[in-house]
Amino acid sequence: MERRIVHVDMDAFFAAVEQRDDSALKGRPVIIGASPEKGQGRGVVSTCSYEARKYGVHSAMPVSRAWRLCPQGVYLHPDIRKYAQESKKIMSLLETFSPVIEQISIDEAFLDCTGTEALFGGSCDLGKAIKQKIYKERGLSASVGIASNKSVAKIASDLQKPGGLVICPSGEEAVFLAPLSVKRLWGAGPKTVAALRRLGIETIGELAAFPEETLSRHFGRWGEHLHRMALGIDPRSLEKERGQKSISEERTFRRDTRDKGRIEQLFLALSQNVTAQLRVAGQKARTAHLKVRYSDFSTLTRSRTLSCYFDDTETLHQVVKALFEGLKGEKRIRLIGVGVTNIEEGAVLLQPSLFDEDPTPKRKVDTIMDEVSRKHGKVITRGGLITRKEDDGV
Ligand SMILES: [Mg+2]
CATH class of the missing domain: 3.30.1490.100 (DNA polymerase, Y-family, little finger domain)
Structure with missing residues (x-):
């Protein structure tokens, strides 16, 4: 049977929880992370609201730089306990769509919704229903990607954030991925991206067209895996034991x-x-x-x-x-x-x-x-x- 894998990723999760719980923060640039100390802080930004992103602030950026870009922002320490409780509630909402669920971080999970068409309809209806349920019951926005495998679903959920719903029809994986940057491949960090660039590879389509032997000479088994992901092939099933590793x-x-x-x-x-x-x-x-x-x-x-x-x-x-x-x-x-x-x-x-x-x-x-x-x-x-x-x- 054709698989239907859904990737759900909460939008600006920590910042969105804070904005939901304090109406004074709505519409304002909210930056969660280390204390900025008027630009002298030394930690990094953990998450920031979309209002803060307009100033060029993003996660993992040194908080001192965030302060220079957006001194008028609201800077908050992360309340991990609160976010973990929220995460647990969202995961149990998701379980109403499929018992086969793999949580991969505090605000992201895969669902295997294969064979649920009779219950939830086509992928568009399913994706909308998931987003609506999270919004209605938790007051939070999520982005959803749906595809025939995990790797493509994860890339899809990120393409139209926030509040996105992107579906890759089965059989069109390679065409869907081809124009995208290799940066979007799951697990391709800055080192991999720089090494691919040295081989003249910028897009996933270029990677897919590259000879696999050359890739495995450069990257070993990781190269073979990358090549298969670029072709939209990812047979991995969801890891049953739920929870963070x-x-x-x-x-x-x-x-x-x-x-x-x-x-x-x-x-x-x-x-x-x-x-x-x-x-x-x-x-x-x-x-x-x-x-x-x-x-x-x-x-x-x-x-x-x-x-x-x-x-x-x-x-x-x-x-x-x-x-x-x-x-x-x-x-x-x-x-x-x-x-x-x-x-x-x-x-x-x-x-x-x-x-x-x-x-x-x-x-x-x-x-x-x-x-x-x-x-x-x-x-x-x-x-x-x-x-x-x-x-x-x-
Ligand atoms: Mg997220």
Whole structure:
């Protein structure tokens, strides 16, 4: 049977949630990310509203540059807990269109809607119904792409943002993709795009016409995969186990630092944010990751897999602290990242052998904090997170 794969991608997700919840933000350039500090901020923009994009602001841009382009913007810190809760609600709405769903990030998912024509009609009706349901029930705008496979559906959803609905009819994949830039191919980052350009390839059509042997000589198996994607061929099925493969957060210090107190404070804040996302999603993780970038931009990563699953702040905090102590670096630190992988939904919480104490009290603190912040916004914080004024937006 011909497949019908739908890719749903929320429009300017974090900014749209903030604009929905605060009518004073509607129609204004809203920029979510690190604090801009009047142009001296050192982090990046996480998401921005379409009003901000008119000024040339975009995600992943240094927030100092965003400030120069749009000083009149409203700059907000991301409230990941709120966005994760919203994401969960959207995903359960999507489940009413198909039980076969693969969430690939906080605001994006694939649905396999093969064989649902009798229920939802043609692809145009299906796409409209999905967008309308999200708008009616959550007050948010989404873009939808529909095609015979994941790669083409993902490209399609991005072509007419915001509020787009783009359908690629089955059998027309290669023609549909041909005029588009290779930048649009899923997974083609700046390195791949630059390497393709050196071979004289700019569009997906040019890539499709290129001999596959030459591509695999340059890129190995990745080259073969790219070539097939350019031809509109992607037999991958949806990965059944729903949920994110990893959750991570990172922050850049305003000034590079070696101050142990500040570094540990950041470990605690990041551990809290990461595990809050696990708890909201009802998930648990087994592997903790630490990333440290030094002032010379050299970057080290370390990870440790525990014998048991966890979802509490304290466990993650202790593990990343221990990993950090193993680094023994003398250089100043620019950026810290904390993350988890090996994520399971509904995994049984067992006491990590690393910390031979009852984990229940640690989880209790998290539960209380999650509950209070759900009701009142961020009004309480852990003692270790009360920062001095010059600290880093923790
Ligand atoms: Mg999005």
